Amino acid sequence: MNMKKLMACAAVFTCLGGASFAAAAQTPATKSVQAEHTNEQYKVGDTTHDLYKDERVGVKDWEGKGLHAPKEGTQWVLISDKYALINMEDGKVLDIAPGNLKPLKK
Template sequence: MNAPRLLPALLFAALPCLPMAASAAPSAEESITAPETHNRELNVGDKAPDQYKRDDQTVTDWKAKGLPAPEKESHWVRMGDHYVLVQITNGVVLAIHPAK
């Protein structure tokens, strides 16, 4: 038996048996469809389009809108009918809240 050929074959055969990372279905406040992303759904943890990392997109009156204080190096932006907390450094969506 040729051991160098057998090992890759066994690994390939076992690949479908490996558990996949379970992800819960997002709730209404964990995903949105941003109009600027060609109807691509954004979820918490996804990367927002780069334009939302800029300061000119910042919602400055977040407290008046009932939003929690933004985390360090993040800001609230408006995407359609939702407010989205975006991390400025990498564009990751940290939270999604419906606009009232």
């Protein structure tokens, strides 16, 4: 094989390899949050600690935090650096949102 063909093949393989890494980097990660005080990891569908079912820990200014309105019987709570939507009856995590959302426009 001459040097030009060898270099062309190397360039093609390099480009293809980089494309697969780029595609993998764009795959959405599973939504999860780790509670700092208990070191427990929660993802959507998990049952949280009873503390998060208490309405006193619920986020009251959810709109100002950029979160959608919680349905009746649910509430947003701050767990470490993320917000989790919790079913107040059974403590199940219904959704997880980043803690740096922009406020919703009125």
